[in-house]
Amino acid sequence: MLTFPDSTYLGKRMPKEKFYAHLKVPAAIRQSFIDDIDQIVWRNKLSPTTLNVAPGNMVKEIALLEVKLRKQSYNKELFRFLTRNVALYFVFLLTYESKAQLLIHYKEPVANRPDRFNILETYATVWMDEAAIKLTISGLSMDMVYQNFVRQIGEIEDTDECIEFRERIEKQKAIGKTKRLISILELNLRKEPQFNKQLEISNKIKKLKQSIYG
Secondary structure, eight states: OOOOOGGGEEEEEEOGGGGTTTSOOOHHHHHHHHHHEEEEEEEEEEOHHHHTOBOOSSOSOEEEEEEEESSSSOOHHHHHHHHHHOSSEEEEEEEETTEEEEEEEEEEEETTEEEEEEEEEEEEOOOEEGGGOOOOOOOSBHHHHHHHHHHHHHTOOOOOTTSOHHHHHHHHHHHHHHHHHHHHHHHHHHHOOOHHHHHHHHHHHHHHHHHHHO
16 A cells, blocks of 8 residues: 655646646547546645755656546546657556556656656556555655656666666666567477477577677
8 A cells, every 4th residue: 555745735626628638639649538447536746845855956846646447447548648748757556446556757858848747658557456556755856756766666777876767767668578479489489380480580599698698
């Protein structure tokens, strides 16, 4: 269960229309607000004043939105749309019946467009009992608090302080892509009847694993 400081608690129920009233919303996204979401509560407001941390160069405020879903399967583009088009940095606590999931998109402002953002990567926990959801606030600035949320939800293990956080995200994406390719090749290997092709696939798998694990 999330236990953020009382100073951050807002508990403000937000009408769904509030999130897209002043935005050009595609019809499919607007319909998803109706079909997929039952209720949105702005649960916690994380800022320099509520956390007693320094303002970030990028992140000024983080909103933890508790979103009660009508069904466990939801339109993922809905949350990407909000993240790209709203200046706040979001952490979504999605709930359905007794289950919950944390969702976050790592984003950066578009050059010369402070009201628009690029999403570098999306991270979500598995669905679990709501009581098992955990997220720890840590960091001396809002940028660091946000990055540590991304680390926890995305299970990013790279702790090399010499690497910029953006590079870590890109590295994580590349590793994920390589792992997916390895899985495909391993499946092809099990199906391949010819020994010479088996050997060729095995060598490819070996090289890809070396690129990840050294």
